[in-house]
Amino acid sequence: MTTRQFGAPVKRKEDPRLVTGNGRYVDDLGHDAWEAAFVRSPHAHARIVDIDVDGAVDVDGVIAVFTHEDLDGPAGDRLPLLIPHPSIEAGRTGYALAKDEVNHVGEAIVMVVARDRYIAEDAAQRIVVTYEFLTPVVGIATSRDGSDLVHDDAPGNVAAHLLQEVGNVEPAMAAAPHTLTLDLEIERSACMPMEGKGVHAHWDSDEQRMRIHSSTQTSTGVRAAVAAKLELPLAQVECIAPDVGGGFGVKIMHPWPEEVLVPWAARRLDHDVKWTEDRREHFTSSAHERGQLQKVTVGFDDDGRLLALDVKFWHDNGAYLPYGVIVPIITATQLLGPYKPQNYRVEFWSMYTNTVLVTPYRGAGRPQGCYAMERTMDAIAAELGIDRAEVRSRNFIQPEEMPYDQGLLFQDGRPLKYDSGDFPASLAKLKALVGWDDFAAYKKEAEAQGRKVGLGIGCYVEGTGVGPYEGGHVHVETSGRVNVATGLTTQGQGHQTILAQIVADELGVSIDDVHVTTGDTRRMPYAVGTFASRGAVMSGNAVALAARAVRAKALRIAADALEVSEDDLQIEDGTISVKGAPNASIALSTVAVMSNPLRYAFDESAKAATQFAGAFDPDKPPVADDDEPGLEGKDFYSPTQATFANGMHAAIVETDPVTAEIRILRYCVIHDCGTVVNPMIVEGQVHGGVAQGIGGALYERMVYDESGQLLNASFMDFLMPYASEVPHIETDHLETPSPLNPLGIKGAGEAGTIPVTAVIASAIEDAEGFPIRSMPISPTELWDLRRQHAHAGASPTSQTSTTEESA
Amino acid sequence: MTTIDETLRVPVTLTVNGVAHTRTVEPRRLLSDFLRHDLRLTGTHVGCEHGVCGACTVLVDGDPMRSCLMFAVSAQGHEITTTEGLGTQEDMGPVQQAFVECHGLQCGFCTPGFITTITAFIEENPDPTEAEAREAISGNLCRCTGYQNICKAVLRAAEIRRQGATEGGDVP
Numbered sequence: 008m009t010t011r012q013f014g015a016p017v018k019r020k021e022d023p024r025l026v027t028g029n030g031r032y033v034d035d036l037g038h039d040a041w042e043a044a045f046v047r048s049p050h051a052h053a054r055i056v057d058i059d060v061d062g063a064v065d066v067d068g069v070i071a072v073f074t075h076e077d078l079d080g081p082a083g084d085r086l087p088l089l090i091p092h093p094s095i096e097a098g099r100t101g102y103a104l105a106k107d108e109v110n111h112v113g114e115a116i117v118m119v120v121a122r123d124r125y126i127a128e129d130a131a132q133r134i135v136v137t138y139e140f141l142t143p144v145v146g147i148a149t150s151r152d153g154s155d156l157v158h159d160d161a162p163g164n165v166a167a168h169l170l171q172e173v174g175n176v177e178p179a180m181a182a183a184p185h186t187l188t189l190d191l192e193i194e195r196s197a198c199m200p201m202e203g204k205g206v207h208a209h210w211d212s213d214e215q216r217m218r219i220h221s222s223t224q225t226s227t228g229v230r231a232a233v234a235a236k237l238e239l240p241l242a243q244v245e246c247i248a249p250d251v252g253g254g255f256g257v258k259i260m261h262p263w264p265e266e267v268l269v270p271w272a273a274r275r276l277d278h279d280v281k282w283t284e285d286r287r288e289h290f291t292s293s294a295h296e297r298g299q300l301q302k303v304t305v306g307f308d309d310d311g312r313l314l315a316l317d318v319k320f321w322h323d324n325g326a327y328l329p330y331g332v333i334v335p336i337i338t339a340t341q342l343l344g345p346y347k348p349q350n351y352r353v354e355f356w357s358m359y360t361n362t363v364l365v366t367p368y369r370g371a372g373r374p375q376g377c378y379a380m381e382r383t384m385d386a387i388a389a390e391l392g393i394d395r396a397e398v399r400s401r402n403f404i405q406p407e408e409m410p411y412d413q414g415l416l417f418q419d420g421r422p423l424k425y426d427s428g429d430f431p432a433s434l435a436k437l438k439a440l441v442g443w444d445d446f447a448a449y450k451k452e453a454e455a456q457g458r459k460v461g462l463g464i465g466c467y468v469e470g471t472g473v474g475p476y477e478g479g480h481v482h483v484e485t486s487g488r489v490n491v492a493t494g495l496t497t498q499g500q501g502h503q504t505i506l507a508q509i510v511a512d513e514l515g516v517s518i519d520d521v522h523v524t525t526g527d528t529r530r531m532p533y534a535v536g537t538f539a540s541r542g543a544v545m546s547g548n549a550v551a552l553a554a555r556a557v558r559a560k561a562l563r564i565a566a567d568a569l570e571v572s573e574d575d576l577q578i579e580d581g582t583i584s585v586k587g588a589p590n591a592s593i594a595l596s597t598v599a600v601m602s603n604p605l606r607y608a609f610d611e612s613a614k615a616a617t618q619f620a621g622a623f624d625p626d627k628p629p630v631a632d633d634d635e636p637g638l639e640g641k642d643f644y645s646p647t648q649a650t651f652a653n654g655m656h657a658a659i660v661e662t663d664p665v666t667a668e669i670r671i672l673r674y675c676v677i678h679d680c681g682t683v684v685n686p687m688i689v690e691g692q693v694h695g696g697v698a699q700g701i702g703g704a705l706y707e708r709m710v711y712d713e714s715g716q717l718l719n720a721s722f723m724d725f726l727m728p729y730a731s732e733v734p735h736i737e738t739d740h741l742e743t744p745s746p747l748n749p750l751g752i753k754g755a756g757e758a759g760t761i762p763v764t765a766v767i768a769s770a771i772e773d774a775e776g777f778p779i780r781s782m783p784i785s786p787t788e789l790w791d792l793r794r795q796h797a798h799a800g801a802s803p804t805s806q807t808s809t810t811e812e813s814a
Numbered sequence: 815m816t817t818i819d820e821t822l823r824v825p826v827t828l829t830v831n832g833v834a835h836t837r838t839v840e841p842r843r844l845l846s847d848f849l850r851h852d853l854r855l856t857g858t859h860v861g862c863e864h865g866v867c868g869a870c871t872v873l874v875d876g877d878p879m880r881s882c883l884m885f886a887v888s889a890q891g892h893e894i895t896t897t898e899g900l901g902t903q904e905d906m907g908p909v910q911q912a913f914v915e916c917h918g919l920q921c922g923f924c925t926p927g928f929i930t931t932i933t934a935f936i937e938e939n940p941d942p943t944e945a946e947a948r949e950a951i952s953g954n955l956c957r958c959t960g961y962q963n964i965c966k967a968v969l970r971a972a973e974i975r976r977q978g979a980t981e982g983g984d985v986p
């Protein structure tokens with residue numbers, strides 16, 4: 008019996024290649040390509056008066072210098088607004104190379120192509136751009152004030168405005184025995200994959216074909232964008248995402264200017280061209296996320312049950328809006344987490360600022376939503392003097408209420424309807440793991456020793472695996488090798504392993520024989536991309552369906568050859584045999600030969616197949632009308648809606664009474680992502696997600712000054728956590744299968760990150776005894792807060808509450 | 815106005831993974847670029863080019879060094895080891911094997927820098943504690959793994975190395 012791969016901690020197929028230096032990332036390709044470097048704006052907001060490139064063209068080794076004027080056809084038009092939405096009032100996008108105006112530091116203005124990167128950078132430094140300065144708009148408060156504009160035709164700096172309401176908030180709020188208002192803030196961070204972006208383009212002038220390698224999360228998207236921008240037939244463009252050194256969202260945005268410019272230049276120059284982003288470029292021209300100001304008003308009863316929730320928030324979308332309003336829509340909807348608000352109104356404004364644009368970063372708006380909701384839960388608990396876990400559990404949606412429709416529209420435009428989940432069970436597990444009920448005693452003991460410790464909690468629900476579709480293609484070669492292709496791309500999630508696990512089980516072959524290709528439009532031209540924790544859900548189910556089709560065909564052919572019923576057959580280890588009669592068998596590789604009436608005996612399988620070649624019917628064609636040659640199958644998985652994973656985290660922190668240094672003593676995670684394909688990989692996703700969350704809670708922020716300069720655009724100054732900052736992460740999990748897909752999978756990619764900021768804020772608040780309303784928080788800020796609260800006699804500054812007699 | 819002096823190229827001979835390579839390069843050519851693009855040993859990665867992330871770490875005479883902070887010409891006469899020199903897919907070195915067993919990598923971009931760093935560390939400290947293991951990798955950035963499994967891999971690598979040593983096997 009073949010061991011079942013699904014659910015086992017199978018070692019990754021990709022690893023031997025990657026640990027020995029045999030990975031192929033985009034900068035590992037094209038050693039003979041010419042290289043591009045960019046002149047980028049040093050100013051946040053300015054008009055371009057003149058560009059003098061004379062100094063650059065003289066540099067030996069420079070091939071070409073391009074400005075916006077050189078871009079012909081659609082390449083010179085504005086970049087697309089990828090995801091339009093009715094809430095968008097002023098959707099502005101930039102150009103591949105700036106035209107007339109720049110709107111953030113780092114915006115590309117001139118492209119230099121040279122024999123190598125050193126020369127390209129030398130030449131770029133000799134280009135003189137003359138600017139006329141405009142007033143930069145930096146920070147949400149300044150943007151909201153609206154006296155200076157980022158775009159003249161976007162009044163009030165508002166890109167989009169959306170109001171959604173379920174129930175009737177106003178009367179419910181008025182009638183609520185208690186209300187609280189919280190003003191909250193969360194700052195910008197960024198994905199910061201260790202590999203920046205990169206593009207390599209090869210133009211074949213003989214065949215008039217463009218081949219692009221891009222460090223992208225969507226090769227089909229880049230392919231279509233380049234075809235449109237370069238006015239090439241789609242059939243003449245292919246895009247491959249090779250090994251990609253991390254994505255976390257920033258590489259789902261497309262086309263990045265360079266993804267248009269590098270292929271454009273390769274065709275124009277009839278030579279391979281590549282560009283590899285450096286770290287500073289990544290900081291100032293790739294996307295950031297997270298920055299929001301939030302105002303939450305909540306009405307609740309004496310038991311802490313929600314009666315009405317009214318949320319307003321202002322989302323910083325940066326200089327342009329190419330990715331639409333996905334992030335704030337997710338904040339608005341996923342804010343609700345595992346709770347029933349009874350009456351909910353959420354209103355957001357997506358605001359322009361003269362800073363790098365904002366597109367999804369792991370969690371994609373959920374960390375902000377979770378932060379708003381969980382800060383609110385803690386505030387209710389504090390107001391009523393009820394245990395924080397208890398307040399949460401009183402507001403949980405119960406398992407028997409599933410599926411539960413929150414009455415809102417989700418990011419995919421479909422109902423926000425939770426498919427499954429057992430929140431009370433998750434909470435019970437979390438409390439057991441962290442020792443919730445024993446913490447008070449521990450805290451008391453610590454306090455007796457002069458130590459300050461705090462326990463924090465955060466719960467979330469994550470819509471994962473959004474549609475519209477992903478495809479799978481499975482092909483059995485006559486050698487027995489099984490080729491699997493799916494179109495979405497991979498950035499370290501182990502897709503080559505988990506998809507092979509799924510296909511090996513479905514088909515009854517050894518995992519060693521299964522070879523998975525992702526993100527190559529030559530192999531699977533229809534695909535969406537890797538985001539929204541959708542890889543395993545979408546492509547996992549797609550390859551399972553495709554493998555089932557192949558299995559059915561193999562059984563049909565084998566049944567014919569062995570003259571038995573299909574129902575009597577089984578496939579194990581690549582051999583089809585009659586159940587109970589193992590001698591009556593045929594290899595899957597042989598069936599692959601038989602599936603194709605053209606049987607040149609190139610290999611042993613083909614020779615073996617001749618013994619099964621029976622008499623043929625001269626009245627029938629060699630390939631039946633409803634059949635195809637070859638043992639292969641293709642299918643698409645397209646769900647009606649997202650599937651909702653959930654989780655709960657708790658942390659114990661210690662804050663230094665003197666220095667206000669913050670240390671995480673324990674970090675506990677309970678997560679439920681449905682059926683698990685590979686627990687080792689899921690666990691790794693959780694670890695990585697939590698580490699990014701901790702960065703966002705305690706260390707990382709984008710420090711812009713008022714002129715729009717990013718002051719910490721290097722790894723020296725942007726404090727990404729090292730091993731010394733990330734605690735040991737303790738995990739436990741539930742498996743509540745999704746009823747929505749054949750494999751019962753829910754996404755896991757973003758889970759670890761979502762609640763961390765909320766959890767750490769909760770823990771610090773517990774340690775310090777005053778509310779935490781702005782994150783991330785540094786020791787200096789905590790120290791300042793202590794002083795403020797000491798002066799103000801510990802009255803919370805940014806929280807108002809009313810408690811009335813019950814109406 | 816100055817022009818780039820084309821004649822300003824010098825011959826360098828570097829020994830990388832036991833093999834001597836001679837090329838003519840600009841004196842400013844980084845060791846990382848030399849390894850990656852001149853020798854096409856692309857296992858050494860570049861994550862920041864300012865000496866902070868550690869992805870570009872190679873062994874120079876056995877000591878971990880950041881190849882983005884070194885010129886190729888400065889590496890003359892030294893023995894350079896990259897992750898390619900520490901094992902092959904068929905015959906992985908102890909650290910490489912430990913990374914595979916412990917799921918110590920996701921995207922794999924930071925991995926070569928960790929592997930070289932840890933190789934040097936367990937040479938110095940063949941039986942580290944968990945705290946020492948964590949400390950040893952605290953100069954390298956990884957954005958994917960959260961470090962927990964890398965810590966595990968350090969301990970496992972040391973264990974594999976010790977077993978290899980007692981069995982008299984070949985330990986790099």
Ligand code: FES
Nearest residue numbers: 861863865868882
């Ligand atoms: S690339 Fe050398 S330390 Fe980052």
Ligand code: FES
Nearest residue numbers: 920921956957958
């Ligand atoms: S595995 Fe991706 S950065 Fe470490």
